[in-house]
Amino acid sequence: MSVTTPLLELxxxxxxxxxxxxxxxxxxxxxxxxxxxxxxxxxxGKTTLVKCIGGIHPYDSGEYLFEGRPVRLGSxxxxxxxxxxxxxxxxxxxxxxxxxxxxxxxRERRRGLVLDxxxxxELAAKTLSGLSIRTMGSVRQRIxxxxxxxxxxxxxxxxxxxxxxxxxxxxxxxxxxxAQTQQVLELxxxxxxxxxxxxxxxxxxxxxxAVSDRIAALYLGRMVAQVRxxxxxxxxxxxxxxxxxxxxxxxxx
Amino acid sequence: MSTNIPEGKEAAVKLADSDFAADRREHDVRxxxxxxxxxxxxxxxxxxxAxxxxxxxxxxxxxxxxxxxxxxxxxxxxxxxxxxxTILAMGLVFVLLLGEIDLSxxxxxxxxxxxxxxxxxDAGQPWYVAVITAIGVGIVIGTAIGWLVSVVRIPSFVVTLxxxxxxxxxxxxxxxxxxxxxxxxxxxxALANKNMPVWxxxxxxxxxxxxxxxxxxxxxxxxxxxxxxxxxxVLVAGQVAVIAAALxxxxxxxxxxxxxxxxxxxxxxxxxxxxxxxxxxxxxxVLGRTPYGRHVYAVGGNAEAARRAGINVTRIRMSVFxxxxxxxxxxxxxxxxxxxxxxxxxxxxxxxxxxxxAAVIGGTSLFGGKGKARDAVLxxxxxxxxxxxxxxxxxxAYANFLITGGVLLFAASIDALARRRRAATGR
Numbered sequence: 001m002s003v004t005t006p007l008l009e010l011x012x013x014x015x016x017x018x019x020x021x022x023x024x025x026x027x028x029x030x031x032x033x034x035x036x037x038x039x040x041x042x043x044x045g046k047t048t049l050v051k052c053i054g055g056i057h058p059y060d061s062g063e064y065l066f067e068g069r070p071v072r073l074g075s076x077x078x079x080x081x082x083x084x085x086x087x088x089x090x091x092x093x094x095x096x097x098x099x100x101x102x103x104x105x106x107r108e109r110r111r112g113l114v115l116d117x118x119x120x121x122e123l124a125a126k127t128l129s130g131l132s133i134r135t136m137g138s139v140r141q142r143i144x145x146x147x148x149x150x151x152x153x154x155x156x157x158x159x160x161x162x163x164x165x166x167x168x169x170x171x172x173x174x175x176x177x178x179a180q181t182q183q184v185l186e187l188x189x190x191x192x193x194x195x196x197x198x199x200x201x202x203x204x205x206x207x208x209x210a211v212s213d214r215i216a217a218l219y220l221g222r223m224v225a226q227v228r229x230x231x232x233x234x235x236x237x238x239x240x241x242x243x244x245x246x247x248x249x250x251x252x253x
Numbered sequence: 254m255s256t257n258i259p260e261g262k263e264a265a266v267k268l269a270d271s272d273f274a275a276d277r278r279e280h281d282v283r284x285x286x287x288x289x290x291x292x293x294x295x296x297x298x299x300x301x302x303a304x305x306x307x308x309x310x311x312x313x314x315x316x317x318x319x320x321x322x323x324x325x326x327x328x329x330x331x332x333x334x335x336x337x338x339t340i341l342a343m344g345l346v347f348v349l350l351l352g353e354i355d356l357s358x359x360x361x362x363x364x365x366x367x368x369x370x371x372x373x374x375d376a377g378q379p380w381y382v383a384v385i386t387a388i389g390v391g392i393v394i395g396t397a398i399g400w401l402v403s404v405v406r407i408p409s410f411v412v413t414l415x416x417x418x419x420x421x422x423x424x425x426x427x428x429x430x431x432x433x434x435x436x437x438x439x440x441x442x443a444l445a446n447k448n449m450p451v452w453x454x455x456x457x458x459x460x461x462x463x464x465x466x467x468x469x470x471x472x473x474x475x476x477x478x479x480x481x482x483x484x485x486x487v488l489v490a491g492q493v494a495v496i497a498a499a500l501x502x503x504x505x506x507x508x509x510x511x512x513x514x515x516x517x518x519x520x521x522x523x524x525x526x527x528x529x530x531x532x533x534x535x536x537x538x539v540l541g542r543t544p545y546g547r548h549v550y551a552v553g554g555n556a557e558a559a560r561r562a563g564i565n566v567t568r569i570r571m572s573v574f575x576x577x578x579x580x581x582x583x584x585x586x587x588x589x590x591x592x593x594x595x596x597x598x599x600x601x602x603x604x605x606x607x608x609x610x611a612a613v614i615g616g617t618s619l620f621g622g623k624g625k626a627r628d629a630v631l632x633x634x635x636x637x638x639x640x641x642x643x644x645x646x647x648x649x650a651y652a653n654f655l656i657t658g659g660v661l662l663f664a665a666s667i668d669a670l671a672r673r674r675r676a677a678t679g680r
Contacts, residue, residue, distance in 0.1 A: 077563075094550070106548075106562030118476070
């Protein structure tokens with residue numbers, strides 16, 4: 001892939017909670033059409049970084065470039081306006097509503113006073129088909145009848161329904177079985193193939209190597225390496241996560 | 254675990270055509286019945302328990318009091334008996350949908366009715382001024398509750414328990430200890446004591462049945478034309494037929510002469526019934542067809558998800574308490590009309606519990622996110638039937654309390670068990 005400008009680029013981002021320095025001088029890029037895996041041990045600052053990207057936390061200092069232009073996000077709404085959607089680990093779906101109703105929650109189509117159910121159902125079916133989402137049955141099923149993997153799929157579909165440019169997925173396969181994980185990873189890959197920039201947080205090295213084009217490793221709040229997946233081995237990445245360095249990569253000795 | 258994406262991708266593309274095959278296929282009756290049965294088994298009981306309960310009660314009381322229970326006079330009495338509790342329950346459905354509770358709705362209805370009665374009797378105001386003021390008082394009470402619950406964030410249980418006490422004080426202050434304010438205004442009294450002309454009743458019933466059939470069939474055609482998920486025509490037609498038949502039979506029974514003496518004629522649908530009908534249509538429309546209704550269900554299902562989706566949860570929470578208190582005002586007016594007077598304990602006692610009970614018996618969940626406006630009507634009929642039947646049996650007051658409390662607890666148990674069932678089958 002000959003993409004040169006990252007869709008999203010962070011430079012020198014610092015973030016502290018009180019006296020706790022959570023992110024130090026972090027640089028991070030995500031490219032359209034690619035899956036960037038964000039790895040790191042518990043407490044390395046992955047979630048905080050994602051919240052900075054999604055506009056949930058303000059960062060203390062640093063640069064935030066979107067399509068090469070500096071932007072300042074004040075709220076998740078600003079992020080959504082740029083086309084940045086975050087799928088959090090707790091999926092935030094209403095179990096008592098069906099798939100269509102969840103996909104359009106808060107952004108319902110209407111005709112005058114009334115909900116335009118027909119159009120919403122058609123659009124939902126089209127979006128899900130476009131993502132080649134199968135084994136879902138009817139789009140009028142309630143979320144409470146869906147499996148964990150299907151719920152994850154609905155949450156991801158909701159994130160891409162709105163002409164999103166960048167989708168951040170926080171541990172999408174964390175609680176899933178083998179087959180469901182496979183389905184979600186396929187979906188992640190398809191999102192990138194459709195030209196979106198995808199940021200995938202994962203603890204599972206197999207998943208990371210299966211779908212990602214780049215790997216960004218956080219170690220104690222520092223970005224120790226951003227490399228092409230093809231250029232590193234399993235062991236490299238594990239060492240980067242656990243000790244911050246691996247051969248020539250990572251922190252200087 | 255090894256994942257091989259390119260292979261999976263091809264397989265996925267091949268399968269893309271068959272996605273949602275279930276949506277494009279016309280559901281046949283067997284599939285629809287199967288769907289329904291699996292819903293019932295997973296704890297989504299819908300209106301079934303209320304309808305079965307109502308049928309059971311009718312059979313029971315008919316067997317025990319064959320000559321009086323099914324008499325036309327008693328059926329008309331039953332329909333006005335159900336008015337206040339049904340209207341109260343319909344407002345409470347909105348609050349229950351959020352998983353909240355309004356314990357003050359009963360006494361709020363008493364305050365509103367007292368305000369109305371005082372305005373008419375002491376201030377000599379016409380009925381419409383009194384009614385509008387009473388509804389205004391209801392809105393003010395609801396706004397206060399809604400503000401305390403959604404902005405100050407006091408649990409609704411505590412806020413409304415405090416108001417349950419406080420509002421009784423206001424009614425007592427307005428009416429005076431041991432006092433009674435008579436309600437003699439023709440229009441107000443007519444609500445629960447006068448009947449529509451027979452021809453008007455028939456016209457309205459036929460119009461309602463035709464309108465219901467038209468909207469259902471129209472929706473079915475539209476879903477079919479655009480290839481959306483829909484039910485088979487047989488089921489839609491069956492449902493329309495059953496509802497239309499119920500409407501017309503009720504109209505027929507209420508149009509018979511039910512005067513005890515042959516010298517006069519009493520017939521027609523009581524005026525309160527179309528009022529409930531109008532409220533039912535409005536609430537069903539708002540909950541089922543508008544973005545507001547959708548947001549109420551969403552907040553009840555998962556408030557955090559609704560907030561993240563950009564829904565103003567505070568405003569939704571506030572609004573349901575305003576709706577409940579407004580309906581409480583209407584319920585208070587209906588009760589005043591039925592009793593022809595206001596006493597200091599108006600809306601106290603069991604009023605609120607029966608309202609909540611009606612909503613829950615109808616199928617509204619106490620845990621939020623599940624319920625319909627029609628639940629209030631079905632549950633209200635069940636509650637009124639119990640009250641009416643026990644009255645005919647000459648049951649003692651203590652038995653009345655015990656039985657009604659037991660029924661309430663039974664309905665709440667079914668709700669809780671159904672919810673466990675739903676959680677268990679949510680694969």
